[in-house]
Structures are given as structure tokens and as C-alpha cells.
Amino acid sequence: MFGFIGKTVRVLALAGVALLAANATATAAIHPEGVSAALTGSETSIPFGWVEFCERHAEECMDEDHAAQDIELTAAALKKISRINADVNRSIEPVTDIDQWGLIDRWDLPTDGKGDCEDYALLKRQKLVAAGFPRAALLLTVVKQTNGEGHSVLMIKTSRGDYVLDNLTNQVKPWSTTPYRFVKRQSQENQNVWVAIAPKDEGHQFAQR
Numbered sequence: 550m551f552g553f554i555g556k557t558v559r560v561l562a563l564a565g566v567a568l569l570a571a572n573a574t575a576t577a578a579i580h581p582e583g584v585s586a587a588l589t590g591s592e593t594s595i596p597f598g599w600v601e602f603c604e605r606h607a608e609e610c611m612d613e614d615h616a617a618q619d620i621e622l623t624a625a626a627l628k629k630i631s632r633i634n635a636d637v638n639r640s641i642e643p644v645t646d647i648d649q650w651g652l653i654d655r656w657d658l659p660t661d662g663k664g665d666c667e668d669y670a671l672l673k674r675q676k677l678v679a680a681g682f683p684r685a686a687l688l689l690t691v692v693k694q695t696n697g698e699g700h701s702v703l704m705i706k707t708s709r710g711d712y713v714l715d716n717l718t719n720q721v722k723p724w725s726t727t728p729y730r731f732v733k734r735q736s737q738e739n740q741n742v743w744v745a746i747a748p749k750d751e752g753h754q755f756a757q758r
Contacts, residue, residue: 584712584723584725585711585723586711587704587711587731587746589734589745590744590747591744591745592736592743593743594733594743596656598654598655598656599689606657606658609671610740610741613739615685615739616685617706617737618683618685618706619707620708622709629680630677630682630721631721633680634719635719637669638719641659641662641664641668641716643663643716646665649663649664656668656671657671658672659671659672666700666716667701670689670702670716674687674689677705682705685740686706686707687703688735688736688740689703689704689735690703690713690732690733690735691731691732691734692727692729692732693732694728694729699732700729702716702729703715704724711723711724711725713727715727724749725749730748731746734746
């Protein structure tokens with residue numbers, strides 16, 4: 550996603566993460582006071598990668614407007630989420646879309662065991678839904694890294710605020726503690742609608758204790 554040179558550098562970094570992940574256990578903890586929830590704005594453009602993905606995998610994209618749902622973030626739920634995040638990070642070989650498909654950007658489920666950032670996020674979403682978590686709380690999200698390169702993560706909406714599952718780390722982190730600038734994500738009310746995300750310093754909505 551978002552540029553051949555940046556993708557190549559990121560894939561090399563991912564390879565290092567995969568090696569570390571093989572010998573590391575993901576750790577995560579519930580913040581007792583809750584963490585912030587991302588503040589979203591108006592509808593925005595839908596990533597073309599998502600549109601094409603839905604053309605190939607209509608069963609993953611069928612949706613109608615519905616009430617937003619959050620995950621009740623218990624210790625058991627967080628343990629399950631952390632395990633799935635780490636399992637997917639370990640199981641997928643990081644490869645750029647150029648190398649794999651000959652395309653600048655293609656979103657897909659990594660059924661061949663290879664993929665890049667959005668493919669990890671799609672697989673995590675699928676596995677979390679299969680584990681019983683509501684799809685409306687599992688939101689594909691586009692961010693910018695500190696070097697300006699685009700990146701994709703999975704944002705999870707919980708009763709304790711918003712957390713991020715990232716293929717660059719096995720840690721399940723509060724969205725506000727990541728180094729990213731958040732651009733847009735799927736709407737909780739309809740996954741085929743995407744909404745802009747306000748800067749972190751404007752996201753002063755906090756999960757209730």
C-alpha cells in the first residue's frame with residue numbers, strides 16, 4: 550500500500566518483527582481508567598483497495614446500517630485479541646503488493662501465507678469475527694507513519710476505548726499511544742462507509758469506567 554520504496558523498507562522491518570515475534574509473547578493490559586476513543590468526522594473517500602476487495606469477497610462486505618457495537622473489554626477478551634494479533638503476525642510472510650501481485654496496492658486475505666499491512670488487518674478481522682467478536686467493533690483504518698508513508702491497522706472499539714492491532718508489533722496498544730497520524734476508518738454503523746479521524750489532540754472523548 551502507498552508506494553513501492555516505502556513498502557520495501559516496511560517489509561524489511563516486518564521481517565525483523567516476525568523474527569522477534571517467534572520468540573516473544575504479546576503483552577497487553579487493560580488501562581483501569583480507560584483510554585481515549587478516536588473522534589470521527591464526516592464521510593470520506595473509500596479506499597480503492599477496499600472496493601476491489603469487496604468485488605472479490607462480497608461475503609466479507611455485505612452490510613446494512615445498524616447500531617454501533619463495542620467489545621466489552623475484559624481480561625479474557627483482551628487475552629484472546631492479543632493471541633489472535635500475535636498469531637497472525639507470526640503466520641504471514643511480509644511481501645509488498647508489487648512483489649506479490651505486480652500492483653501498487655491490492656487488499657486481500659493472505660490465503661497463501663503472504664501479504665502486507667492491510668492483508669494482516671483483514672485476516673485479523675476475519676479471525677476475531679470467527680472468535681465471536683462483533684464485526685462492527687473491528688474497523689479497518691488508514692494511517693500515516695512518521696515518514697509519511699501510508700499504513701493500515703485494525704482499530705478495535707471497546708468499552709475501555711480504542712485499541713490498535715498492528716502487523717508491526719504484537720502489542721495491542723491504545724490508538725493514542727501509537728506514532729501514527731490517523732486518517733480514516735470504517736464507520737461502526739456500516740463498514741462500507743468510511744469516516745475521517747480527527748487529530749489525536751482533538752480526540753478528547755474518553756471511555757467511561
